[in-house]
Amino acid sequence: MRQEKRKELTREKILQAAKQVFAQKGYAGTSIAEVVKKSKLARGTFYLHFQSVEQVLNALLQEIFIDIQRYLTDMQVEALDHKNFKLQLGTLAKSLLSVFQNHKDTVILLLTTMNSEPKIRTQTVWFQELMQASIRVMLDRGVASGRLKKFDTELMSFLVSGGLREVLSQWLLYGRYNKDIEAKVDEMIGIYMNGVELADQD
């Protein structure tokens, strides 16, 4: 019983060490050797828990996956039941932000590995697809309920997920919007909802 605990602890040490090395050198620049060194465990111990750096990355991403999925699922379900569409949207977006902030290191890892090397891509596409699917479902419901114009919701899901990703990068990677990120969310929603063109235009 105690032994299992110890094993779990060692595994956690590896994950934490990997997270640090990933942050420093990036995923591609991370060797098992370095993770081992940072973890202060023996070389062989690594292989008792993982078979490759890839598997460690997976384990780290999995941690965030569940949280994200829960929030996105909630968004879909509730999104349509209320009158104030935009307000609702803002609330949900902000709670999603808090998930990201709780897993800040992992999200950075996700942002920097997404869409990169072919080998890694497979491990991160689920995130993109989950985001896009969630957004699209919301949009489809918006269209069906008459709140939104009829337009290509798939294209829109790409625009929104791409925009979100970029803003997220600016926030977590480059430290922009550190304080007023929530205000920016409302502004984003405004832009997507009503556009940037002045109405009295030809």
Place this chain on the structure above:
Amino acid sequence: MRQEKRKELTREKILQAAKQVFAQKGYAGTSIAEVVKKSKLARGTFYLHFQSVEQVLNALLQEIFIDIQRYLTDMQVEALDHKNFKLQLGTLAKSLLSVFQNHKDTVILLLTTMNSEPKIRTQTVWFQELMQASIRVMLDRGVASGRLKKFDTELMSFLVSGGLREVLSQWLLYGRYNKDIEAKVDEMIGIYMNGVELADQD
């Protein structure tokens, strides 16, 4: 003179070989050894032209850089001189697309290396920043001239560049929109200009 020509030719062989290996294994998975092997040149020859894989990547990106910059500069300069704002925008966007298509392999390389490992990031941020700056300048002029609402043009530049990147990825990486990419561009502009919300909403 003959020798210079020969040297240039060898350099080109390396670049072409590297492009192929990048496409197959991704940037991080590419070793000098493999580029050399694909180029059918001698190991030592590589070092007469480049000092690292990183430099090869740079050389490849540089090729596209000039073209992109020219187009973006054109966009800025001309964007305001005409009445039909949206039409103008579409035209410019489409010509930018053709640049991307001409350098398809390199753009894919750019898409998969952007925002990734710290070491590589430095070599690709210029692209993002150039795009965002260009977009922002256009938006600022639009605001100044009264065509666009007053809003955070920096935020908008992030949204647009992120959205564009995602659509570009879907197009070049995953083969979506292979035929109707131009139609989609107009749709994107429509969304950003007028939003997706139906006007008569409470």
Place this chain on the structure above:
Amino acid sequence: MRQEKRKELTREKILQAAKQVFAQKGYAGTSIAEVVKKSKLARGTFYLHFQSVEQVLNALLQEIFIDIQRYLTDMQVEALDHKNFKLQLGTLAKSLLSVFQNHKDTVILLLTTMNSEPKIRTQTVWFQELMQASIRVMLDRGVASGRLKKFDTELMSFLVSGGLREVLSQWLLYGRYNKDIEAKVDEMIGIYMNGVELADQD
């Protein structure tokens, strides 16, 4: 008492697992790790019974050693007491064969480890030496009793043991003589006794 039984059972599990791995990968290719894995016991348990793969090999060979020795001893003792030398020889050889067949896996192990790597050689020479000594004793008695020509019985013991080993290999390793092995034994005796040359030769 219960515990001793249990211990013996565990030891047997290890031996059986090792036998299988030996058959698959050969002695040199066998690691403790693999034996442990096949035995489904814990890594540490192995060391309670053996200290190395070498010791396991020894234990396996020992099993066959006693049986072989008994038969060979019998051969020596009885070989001279009867008139019909060749018939007697055949009978003894065939009973030896049945010993080999009962320990088929172990004999294969013996055949493939004999005369190989220096470290292993020491564990298998006893077999060769036992065989050769037994044969030689028989031959010496044959010479002494006037049944056999006077010749180098040591050399002959090498020829016979070598020949036997090869036929054994063909039988157990390569599946030849699966059915008529006993007939072949008589043929072998005939050859060694009377040679292959036609008598009326110059």
Place this chain on the structure above:
Amino acid sequence: MRQEKRKELTREKILQAAKQVFAQKGYAGTSIAEVVKKSKLARGTFYLHFQSVEQVLNALLQEIFIDIQRYLTDMQVEALDHKNFKLQLGTLAKSLLSVFQNHKDTVILLLTTMNSEPKIRTQTVWFQELMQASIRVMLDRGVASGRLKKFDTELMSFLVSGGLREVLSQWLLYGRYNKDIEAKVDEMIGIYMNGVELADQD
């Protein structure tokens, strides 16, 4: 041109180093690391010439293969053309011995790897098969020409090759017959030809 020479020299260094390590530790006990160490070359250099210890073994065995094959082929061709069968046989056997003596180290290697681990076996069976086939052809011709009795020549080829191998082992591995090996060859032929049983036996 000079460079090729150098490469060949390095290859030879590796082969010589390997030969020494094989002799000391046996094939199975030989690691690339040790061969490299003994050769005083860099670790990476090994891989420019061979991919595994197995390949080195092959290269060493190949050297002897050609010589052996030539002698054995000669034996077959000439064996029947002369009257004095036994004398002829002795002469050929002795010249084969000189081949073995010239490649003493490699023959020892061959003797200790033959019939051993499955992986290695494939690389040495050719030797056994070549020997047995050569012997059998000779025997078949002897039978056909009426010099030899009608018997199972395949079985006999096993007996002779096995016997030879054992005598060879005694000679090269254990240092027996260092001086009178040639006399022993004649004795062996005598035994195989005429048997050991005294003629006036029932």
Place this chain on the structure above:
DNA sequence: CATGAATGAGGATTCATTCAT
């Protein structure tokens, strides 16, 4: 007695880089 997590030495393999030709 049995377990299995942890260890770290050692061997395999790759790779960027140098240098004599």
Place this chain on the structure above:
DNA sequence: AATGAATGAATCCTCATTCAT
């Protein structure tokens, strides 16, 4: 300018062995 053999550092990975439970 081009070649490619050689280098050795760095990484990957396995294995025998220990030890607390």
